[in-house]
Amino acid sequence: MTLAPIDFQRQRQLTIPLIRFTHSLCVFYTSMAVLSRLLRARTTTSYTILRFSSPYSTSSSSEIGVLAPTIASNKSSDRRNVQWVFLGCPGVGKGTYASRLSKLLDVPHIATGDLVRDELSSKGPLCSQLTEIVNQGKLVPDEIIINLLSHRLQIGEEAKGESGFILDGFPRTIRQAEILEGVTNIDLVINLKLREEALLAKCLGRRTCSQCGGNYNVACIDIKADHGNPAMYMPPLLPPPHCASKLITRSDDTEHVVKERLRIYHEKSQPVEEFYRIRGKLLEFDLPGGIPESWTKLLQALNLDDHEDTRSAAA
Numbered sequence: 514m515t516l517a518p519i520d521f522q523r524q525r526q527l528t529i530p531l532i533r534f535t536h537s538l539c540v541f542y543t544s545m546a547v548l549s550r551l552l553r554a555r556t557t558t559s560y561t562i563l564r565f566s567s568p569y570s571t572s573s574s575s576e577i578g579v580l581a582p583t584i585a586s587n588k589s590s591d592r593r594n595v596q597w598v599f600l601g602c603p604g605v606g607k608g609t610y611a612s613r614l615s616k617l618l619d620v621p622h623i624a625t626g627d628l629v630r631d632e633l634s635s636k637g638p639l640c641s642q643l644t645e646i647v648n649q650g651k652l653v654p655d656e657i658i659i660n661l662l663s664h665r666l667q668i669g670e671e672a673k674g675e676s677g678f679i680l681d682g683f684p685r686t687i688r689q690a691e692i693l694e695g696v697t698n699i700d701l702v703i704n705l706k707l708r709e710e711a712l713l714a715k716c717l718g719r720r721t722c723s724q725c726g727g728n729y730n731v732a733c734i735d736i737k738a739d740h741g742n743p744a745m746y747m748p749p750l751l752p753p754p755h756c757a758s759k760l761i762t763r764s765d766d767t768e769h770v771v772k773e774r775l776r777i778y779h780e781k782s783q784p785v786e787e788f789y790r791i792r793g794k795l796l797e798f799d800l801p802g803g804i805p806e807s808w809t810k811l812l813q814a815l816n817l818d819d820h821e822d823t824r825s826a827a828a
């Protein structure tokens with residue numbers, strides 16, 4: 514028998530990708546273990562559920578379990594903070610309402626898009642891979658997102674003693690939803706909805722102050738009533754004078770990339786709505802107009818409208 518000579522070049526070509534793959538699998542399972550540990554710790558306590566029927570919900574199941582408003586301020590040891598998720602197309606306003614609710618309920622607002630942007634600005638090892646993905650409007654691989662989320666939860670718990678959360682932009686795929694469902698109990702999923710014609714304009718109008726990080730929107734949405742749809746007016750959210758000269762636009766908020774993100778949302782993220790609908794956790798909320806009007810109605814839908822801190826959070 515003659516042995517073929519060893520082709521070291523070929524072996525190297527095969528081995529390196531295998532090592533990389535094995536390494537990313539290890540990182541993924543370590544992140545999963547961390548995520549599971551962090552979130553399991555949060556699920557062991559019981560909480561109060563208030564059954565209510567929301568006049569703003571278009572959900573097929575009219576009743577949905579929502580935490581009683583008193584729970585956020587009542588942090589006795591046998592109750593835990595809310596674990597909510599925001600779903601919705603790019604530009605719908607997830608960040609705006611999730612951030613307001615997080616202040617109101619005193620839980621962290623964790624936006625996976627922000628985690629990705631932080632990673633990009635840190636110029637870490639993932640930077641070039643992530644830049645390409647984000648600037649094409651594609652989704653970041655699940656293992657990277659789980660890793661970033663686990664890290665964020667861990668820092669929040671260890672450094673600030675955080676508990677509970679409002680997730681914004683996660684889960685975005687059925688696989689992410691299954692992973693999350695496997696490690697913790699999500700109480701409520703708020704699905705924000707806005708007419709398609711407003712979404713692109715709202716993404717293109719987004720601006721951030723490069724100094725203070727404040728978020729604004731220069732788009733003025735003024736849709737006339739037609740085919741039975743009511744008119745809709747959303748005034749721009751303009752920056753104060755000291756931010757006006759420092760506004761920047763996200764590199765992925767170009768028309769081409771936003772259209773791709775909307776396409777991917779419909780393909781990959783919309784099924785996540787159904788995932789939570791069949792589990793009775795989905796609250797559908799159609800945004801009626803600008804922030805003041807929508808915020809008031811969202812609080813009513815969540816039964817939080819008489820919460821003691823409502824006024825200061827809305828300011």
Ligand SMILES: Nc1ncnc2c1ncn2[C@@H]1O[C@H](COP(=O)(O)OP(=O)(O)O)[C@@H](O)[C@H]1O
Binds near residue numbers: 626629681683
């Ligand atoms: N859960 C996630 N899964 C995969 N990719 C994500 C996720 N969250 C954020 N990203 C990436 O970060 C980008 C920005 O996210 P985000 O700020 O939530 O944007 P959007 O305005 O589209 O809701 C996304 O286009 C995607 O590339």
